[in-house]
Amino acid sequence: MTWFKKGKxxxxxxxxxxxxxxxxxxxxxxTVMHAEQILKEESYDIRVVSPxxxxxxxxxxxxxxxxxxxxxxxxxxxxIGLAPIDVLPLSGNGMKPLQLYKTKDFGQYLMVRAAxxxxxxxxxxxxxxxxxxxxxxxxxxxxxxMVGKLLSEAPEPSVIGFSVCxxxxxxxxxxxxxxxxxx
Amino acid sequence: xxxxxxxxxxxxxPLLLGRISLSEQGVMVDGRALEIDRGTAAMITVVCTxxxxxxxxxxxxxxxxxLGTRQGSMKIYDCLAENLSELDVSVLxxxxxxxxxEKNKKVLEKIDSLKKRPVLxxxxxxxxxxxxxxxxxxxxxxxxxxxxxxxxxxxxAPHPTYTRGFIFHLENxxxxxxxxxxxxxxxxxxxxxxxxxxxxxxxxxxxxxxxEPDIEALEAIGGTGDLITGMISGLIYAGxxxxxxxxxxxxxxxxxxxxxxxxxxxQVKDIIKHIPAALREVLEQEG
Numbered sequence: 001m002t003w004f005k006k007g008k009x010x011x012x013x014x015x016x017x018x019x020x021x022x023x024x025x026x027x028x029x030x031t032v033m034h035a036e037q038i039l040k041e042e043s044y045d046i047r048v049v050s051p052x053x054x055x056x057x058x059x060x061x062x063x064x065x066x067x068x069x070x071x072x073x074x075x076x077x078x079x080i081g082l083a084p085i086d087v088l089p090l091s092g093n094g095m096k097p098l099q100l101y102k103t104k105d106f107g108q109y110l111m112v113r114a115a116x117x118x119x120x121x122x123x124x125x126x127x128x129x130x131x132x133x134x135x136x137x138x139x140x141x142x143x144x145x146m147v148g149k150l151l152s153e154a155p156e157p158s159v160i161g162f163s164v165c166x167x168x169x170x171x172x173x174x175x176x177x178x179x180x181x182x183x
Numbered sequence: 184x185x186x187x188x189x190x191x192x193x194x195x196x197p198l199l200l201g202r203i204s205l206s207e208q209g210v211m212v213d214g215r216a217l218e219i220d221r222g223t224a225a226m227i228t229v230v231c232t233x234x235x236x237x238x239x240x241x242x243x244x245x246x247x248x249x250l251g252t253r254q255g256s257m258k259i260y261d262c263l264a265e266n267l268s269e270l271d272v273s274v275l276x277x278x279x280x281x282x283x284x285e286k287n288k289k290v291l292e293k294i295d296s297l298k299k300r301p302v303l304x305x306x307x308x309x310x311x312x313x314x315x316x317x318x319x320x321x322x323x324x325x326x327x328x329x330x331x332x333x334x335x336x337x338x339x340a341p342h343p344t345y346t347r348g349f350i351f352h353l354e355n356x357x358x359x360x361x362x363x364x365x366x367x368x369x370x371x372x373x374x375x376x377x378x379x380x381x382x383x384x385x386x387x388x389x390x391x392x393x394x395e396p397d398i399e400a401l402e403a404i405g406g407t408g409d410l411i412t413g414m415i416s417g418l419i420y421a422g423x424x425x426x427x428x429x430x431x432x433x434x435x436x437x438x439x440x441x442x443x444x445x446x447x448x449x450q451v452k453d454i455i456k457h458i459p460a461a462l463r464e465v466l467e468q469e470g
Contacts, residue, residue, distance in 0.1 A: 028252070028253070030251070050341050050342070050345050057283045057285075058282025058283060058316065058342065060341070095341070096345070098346050098348060098351055100348055106400065109403065109447040111403045116328070116344070118403065118405075120447045120448075129403075133405075135308035135310065137190035137249040138192060140192045143405050147450075162251025166251065
């Protein structure tokens, strides 16, 4: 879905190196995942990072973005009910989610792992057969909602999940779809 | 008392503190059924199985509904901090919960104030928050899988999702991950590292490895780690040392898996039903 047809693109020119970046802090991880999806669709140069220590509870994400876009982004997010609770200038580097994947081919089944989350699908039917790993309470809920369903019909972890574990599961889920095709 | 603590992914499930029973509907706490048989509920089911095998009364549970929105988890932390001194707890297992470093520290402060300190076991979100808060060494047993062991080994990561790439690649060298976790004081005294080979460690040393039977499909099956945490909890409550409990649980889990003849599509409930037979076999072998 596209909210605003601005067509804003990443600035890859050398001067962009000097752009001051900031952090968007949200009330919960679910809002971060939703805002990330929308801002990426709008081609903002954002990335998910860990928040600064004063905002950490132990299960947190926030968005790093170019400060020059702060007014536009804040206005847009407010209009769609995803307003951040704070906007900070970036001081120090936040840690990035692990973007590495491990796959295991069991023959009929394929398992993809991102960080601590694993998802396994039956390659012939494209049905999700297991979800493993994680420590936040939405993970057993996600497993309950997704296991047994086709990749194309299962709810996405980024939509019904709330935790950083759900974020990792979503990465594994997206990678799995890339590998075998889930549509 | 053996107290099992964790959030249950059921919307609007109130805070419940009470004796556990098993019924046809599944796990019951304080007369209320926990309809979802994954996560904390799977762990609880296995603890009850162990207690039955040893003729012990069923444990007590402290649970609340939480789909990841935090409210249920916060009620659990608050209830523990307020009421632990009134409960005679000898073994305390923390499981799925939304991490909250400050609230967890309040619970640990309360535990420090108890006349008799319970054995503390943590897995899942409870283990994440212990490490993120710098409190890992205050626990007796952690039961991480490989991804979680990499998280414990990365002194900078605030959650497994942020584990740095070069540490993620160390998973082919599990002893190095274990060394890093202990050296950075991000491990409990005893670690049971779950993987293709299970490692049982104490005070920084690898004491035992379990690799047989090798059931490849178990890695894909969600909840097998919950079974191990549950077995270790029950066995410690039954009087086994943490190392004995880890060894018996590791072997029984593999044997139960073998008995279930699993594929990567097998569900954890199909393994749970083989635990009593697997446990008896292992206990017999152990003498």
